[in-house]
Amino acid sequence: MRGERVxxxxxxxxxxxxxASPTLERRALHAAGLWRSGEVSAILASGGxxxxxxxxxxxxxxxxxxAGVPEAVLMLEERSTSTEENLRFSLPLxxxxxxxxVVIVTDGxxxxxxxxxxxxxxxxxxxxxxxxxxxxPLSANRVKAGLREVPAYLWYALRLRG
Numbered sequence: 001m002r003g004e005r006v007x008x009x010x011x012x013x014x015x016x017x018x019x020a021s022p023t024l025e026r027r028a029l030h031a032a033g034l035w036r037s038g039e040v041s042a043i044l045a046s047g048g049x050x051x052x053x054x055x056x057x058x059x060x061x062x063x064x065x066x067a068g069v070p071e072a073v074l075m076l077e078e079r080s081t082s083t084e085e086n087l088r089f090s091l092p093l094x095x096x097x098x099x100x101x102v103v104i105v106t107d108g109x110x111x112x113x114x115x116x117x118x119x120x121x122x123x124x125x126x127x128x129x130x131x132x133x134x135x136x137p138l139s140a141n142r143v144k145a146g147l148r149e150v151p152a153y154l155w156y157a158l159r160l161r162g
Contacts, residue, residue: 002098004041006075007031008125010086010106010114011047011056018052020059023107028060031105032067040103043069044093046077046086083110084117091123101126 009031012023020028024047034040043064047056055078064074075093080086087104094102102125106114118125 003100005039005101005103005126006042006044006094006097006099007034007040007103007105008044008046008087008090008094009060010083010104010110011045011060011080012107013050014052014054014056014059016052018054018059020063024056024059025063026107027105028063029067031060032064032069034103034105035064035069035073036067042073042075042097042099044075044077044090046080046090048079048081048085050081083114084121087114087117087121087123091121094123 009027012027013021014024015021028045031040031043031045035043043060045057045060045064047060049055055076057076057078061074061076065071075097077086077090077093080089102123104111104114104118104125115125
């Protein structure tokens with residue numbers, strides 16, 4: 001895997017019964033599509049346990065396997081509880097496998113904050129690649145998530161100076 005491109009999938013909510021939220025499912029399936037198309041050679045699923053288990057990373061991996069991604073190219077980071085931690089806790093794993101480049105997989109509304117956090121942590125990443133597409137319907141939850149990003153971005157910009 002040394003020198004190859006890795007997709008880093010940022011976690012999102014796991015619902016009761018271990019079901020993936022629509023956001024988490026979109027991200028996982030987007031990463032699986034990147035692997036199937038040959039754009040990445042491995043997938044690093046990142047995310048710990050939130051309100052419901054199992055970990056976001058475990059659910060991402062399960063969805064990827066179901067989409068045809070072999071176990072051998074999946075890695076899990078299961079401690080993180082925030083975007084910053086997704087990236088911070090994934091860095092050692094990416095170094096360990098000798099990732100040549102990293103593609104961050106998240107939603108378009110989340111991409112600016114993910115990009116800012118990655119840059120501040122010294123992670124030179126391609127993307128982030130948004131997992132949402134024009135076919136994803138605009139819902140109240142997606143609008144709320146997008147609006148939440150404005151203060152979250154400002155918080156990250158101030159907190160992660162350096």
